[in-house]
Amino acid sequence: MRLKSPILCIGLSAPLYAQDIEHIEVNSYVKDYSPVSQIVVGKSVLSGELLAQQKASTLGDTLSQTPSVSSSFFGSSAGRPQIRGQGGQRVLITSNGMPIRDMSAISDDQLIPIEPFFAESITVLKGARATIPFGGEAMAGIVDVNDGRIPLQQEAEKEDKVEIQTGYNAATSLLSTLGGQQNDFAYNVNLLYREHSDYKIPNTAKAADCSNWGKLVLNSQLTSQCQVSLARPTWEHDGTKFVDVTPIDEQIITHQLANSANKVVNSSYYQTNLTFGGSQRFEHEQLFGLSVNYNAANRAIPGFIHPIREREHSHDTQQSNQSGNIRIYSSQYRIDALYQKQFSANSYLNQFNVKAAYSKQSDDENLDHLRVNKFILKNWQISPTLNYQFSEQFTGTFGLFIDQSEKQGSGNNNYLPDIKAKREAAYMMQNAAFGPLSLQLGARYEEVKYTPTINSHYQPGRGLGALVQNNKYDLFNHLVSLNWDITSFWYIAASLTHAERAPGMNELYASNPHYALLIEEQGNSNLKKESNKAEEFGTGLQFKNLSITANWYENNYDNYIYLGSTGVNRGGVYVKEWRQADTLNKGFEVELNYTLNTQNIGDFSFSAYVDETKNTPVYQFDGSYNPFTPEAFFNPDEAQMAEYFRRRLEGDSIPRTPADSYGAAVHWQFESFKASVDYQHNKAQQQLAKFEHASPSYYSLGANFSYSRSLFGFENEFFININNLTNQEIRPHQSYLRYLAPQPGRSIAVGIRAKI
Numbered sequence: 001m002r003l004k005s006p007i008l009c010i011g012l013s014a015p016l017y018a019q020d021i022e023h024i025e026v027n028s029y030v031k032d033y034s035p036v037s038q039i040v041v042g043k044s045v046l047s048g049e050l051l052a053q054q055k056a057s058t059l060g061d062t063l064s065q066t067p068s069v070s071s072s073f074f075g076s077s078a079g080r081p082q083i084r085g086q087g088g089q090r091v092l093i094t095s096n097g098m099p100i101r102d103m104s105a106i107s108d109d110q111l112i113p114i115e116p117f118f119a120e121s122i123t124v125l126k127g128a129r130a131t132i133p134f135g136g137e138a139m140a141g142i143v144d145v146n147d148g149r150i151p152l153q154q155e156a157e158k159e160d161k162v163e164i165q166t167g168y169n170a171a172t173s174l175l176s177t178l179g180g181q182q183n184d185f186a187y188n189v190n191l192l193y194r195e196h197s198d199y200k201i202p203n204t205a206k207a208a209d210c211s212n213w214g215k216l217v218l219n220s221q222l223t224s225q226c227q228v229s230l231a232r233p234t235w236e237h238d239g240t241k242f243v244d245v246t247p248i249d250e251q252i253i254t255h256q257l258a259n260s261a262n263k264v265v266n267s268s269y270y271q272t273n274l275t276f277g278g279s280q281r282f283e284h285e286q287l288f289g290l291s292v293n294y295n296a297a298n299r300a301i302p303g304f305i306h307p308i309r310e311r312e313h314s315h316d317t318q319q320s321n322q323s324g325n326i327r328i329y330s331s332q333y334r335i336d337a338l339y340q341k342q343f344s345a346n347s348y349l350n351q352f353n354v355k356a357a358y359s360k361q362s363d364d365e366n367l368d369h370l371r372v373n374k375f376i377l378k379n380w381q382i383s384p385t386l387n388y389q390f391s392e393q394f395t396g397t398f399g400l401f402i403d404q405s406e407k408q409g410s411g412n413n414n415y416l417p418d419i420k421a422k423r424e425a426a427y428m429m430q431n432a433a434f435g436p437l438s439l440q441l442g443a444r445y446e447e448v449k450y451t452p453t454i455n456s457h458y459q460p461g462r463g464l465g466a467l468v469q470n471n472k473y474d475l476f477n478h479l480v481s482l483n484w485d486i487t488s489f490w491y492i493a494a495s496l497t498h499a500e501r502a503p504g505m506n507e508l509y510a511s512n513p514h515y516a517l518l519i520e521e522q523g524n525s526n527l528k529k530e531s532n533k534a535e536e537f538g539t540g541l542q543f544k545n546l547s548i549t550a551n552w553y554e555n556n557y558d559n560y561i562y563l564g565s566t567g568v569n570r571g572g573v574y575v576k577e578w579r580q581a582d583t584l585n586k587g588f589e590v591e592l593n594y595t596l597n598t599q600n601i602g603d604f605s606f607s608a609y610v611d612e613t614k615n616t617p618v619y620q621f622d623g624s625y626n627p628f629t630p631e632a633f634f635n636p637d638e639a640q641m642a643e644y645f646r647r648r649l650e651g652d653s654i655p656r657t658p659a660d661s662y663g664a665a666v667h668w669q670f671e672s673f674k675a676s677v678d679y680q681h682n683k684a685q686q687q688l689a690k691f692e693h694a695s696p697s698y699y700s701l702g703a704n705f706s707y708s709r710s711l712f713g714f715e716n717e718f719f720i721n722i723n724n725l726t727n728q729e730i731r732p733h734q735s736y737l738r739y740l741a742p743q744p745g746r747s748i749a750v751g752i753r754a755k756i
Helices: 015-025 048-054 128-134 218-224 505-508 630-634 638-650
Strands: 011-013 043-047 068-072 081-082 089-097 123-128 143-147 161-168 172-182 185-197 202-203 228-230 233-236 240-245 253-254 261-263 269-282 284-301 307-315 316-322 328-344 349-367 372-393 394-410 420-432 437-453 471-485 490-501 511-514 519-522 532-541 546-570 573-597 603-617 661-670 673-682 698-711 713-722 747-755
Touching: 043 048, 048 372, 081 089, 081 123, 081 143, 089 128, 128 143, 128 471, 128 490, 128 532, 143 349, 218 546, 218 573, 420 505, 437 505, 505 573, 519 546, 546 638, 573 638, 603 638, 673 747
Parallel strands: 089 143, 519 573
Antiparallel strands: 011 043, 043 123, 068 081, 123 143, 161 172, 161 747, 172 185, 185 269, 202 261, 228 253, 233 240, 269 284, 284 328, 307 316, 328 349, 349 372, 372 394, 394 420, 420 437, 437 471, 471 490, 490 532, 511 519, 532 546, 546 573, 573 603, 603 661, 661 673, 673 698, 698 713, 713 747
16 A cells, blocks of 8 residues: 655645746646646646656556545556545546546546556646536546656657566566657657566455454345355344344355455456657747557456356346456557647737547456457547737636547446447636736536447346436536735635536446446436535645645535445345435645755655545435325425435445545655655544445555666666555455455565666
8 A cells, every 4th residue: 555645746725836836847848838737726746756656557556645535446457546535437537638538437447548657747636626627527636647648848858767676566567768859859659568466465355344244144235245145044033123143153154256365366467558759840839749659458357256147048138156267458549649839929829739639448358268348438539729818917728628439338248338428618717816816717618418329239227227318418617716825935725616517428328237346337317417516725834844735625516426325136236326416525635744954864854644535415304204104105205205215325425435544754865865654544434325334444654765876877776665564454445345355465666767
């Protein structure tokens, strides 16, 4: 487990830090006018030496040290970032400012086809402000990976480097980045190969609750999540209720797949990633760039019983439990293009950009060499933006965005029909500075269309998702953000955002078992758009080498879309369906950073943080309504009835809300030596939905050491990275694999980085 540490990111909340943002993010021959750079409030940037220390095989793990960011964790090869307790369709992953279209937002077991090891910087924008340039998919924020695949640093020599890593319970990898420039043509080549065997853990793969008869016999959903079956229990009535009196010798728990000790079986993976990119400068401050990326992976999903539907006849479906190694063969190629025009001699125009991308992703899920699910996702998108200024104090951006996707699926476990999706949007952001006050206004209109098709590769199930129809949504977003530098060392910031999101593909059309999540997933084609009134307040103090920042946020969702319980078990998995109801997401994050520079023993950086988030249903009534009374039967109240069933099926929290956490870190550098120690504590999660069990608290300790030395004419850095130093059992509450596979135990990676 990697550790959250605010010293490893730059939390920015006001113009007071605008120069720091540009210093970290901008290393180009022109100023950065991208939409990512336009939003200042709620921004964290990871770059340089700290990014090199934190890079991991998944984007979620790479960012797990950033306050209010967690990983969905689906084995060592898949982990999607979650921001402030929200993930999936509310966190958008972008590459150099362009969305990455993949299936990871729909299913946590899917790989994000972007490589953190190539990143020059990773920017996290927290909060609904990001919906202005990026739409409703950024309701909770975005994660932008700047990997420089189209090189723009034409006035600076790009460093060629090679990195080799191996170790105990760690991935073995080879990374190479090469670049150069000939006159006005710049190019780069990135290559990575990585492999990891089944990873080691402190205890057993399954949680202790999966071997606890007393907990299993009273909770059939836990039995399903643990992939176990029980001998027939013995019940007696004690006068008020039935109690379990099964003799100990008859309390037999059968694991449908062996509960491996000290190792997670079938968790290995192999991965390659290759990128070619180039750009050419022309007269009149013009630039054209192009890049081609190919990513391929052979990944194992930690093992569990996988029921397969065998169609013996056209109208007859049987269910049989089969166990075996599940592997996903993934590949994606992506082409990015960029046209850029500067207007240095124009008083009113700054820059015009046109970005375009095309991608094709294929994922083939196999159970012991038998294909059970395959999908192909094709996407193209184009985004022109114009940056203008009326004066140095009044600047703005106008942008358009067009996106088209086509999803095709096949296999016995196909849970989605073929779907075509189209997004068209226009947005504007206007900045105004009045001395110590700065104001940002933003607005966006977006139209989203879905066109599903049922063919021979897909048969709808029996739930709401069986209703397959075209859908169209009109979305409006607007933003007001104010920043005030009260003094040279103290600022305050506030923002108010109205954001809207269209339901995702699976939220509308899923229908059939989704075995990767151990559920039957049912969408609902009648879902309305989701809206959010987002409020945020931040403040910060900086005295010489000490800085303290704090942010409070509150998101009031109308028609919040969530995956709700039904209590129904069908085909060996529990049925869950996508629903809508009002929900409140709120929390805070506080960070402290201090640097100490000495002449004799080096430079020190100290940091600490605390974050908290809550996701709670909003109930309008007192809960006294009972739909089963004669009065309610003859005169039903639909609003109170809906709330009655939500209270009993969902309870007082949204499922899988990440636990609150706090941590601290110390970093030291002296001459050629560097070292750091990080500590993170995740509290026990007591905010539970119905049918959820509390997750225990845990802590994790990590350390990094490096030594730089010139060898054979090259600048070399030898490093050791240790994660989960004390070998704790870590099962994040938000992970679907919480009961089946913990995070890796102690791992030690050793390697060398060489500049060539």
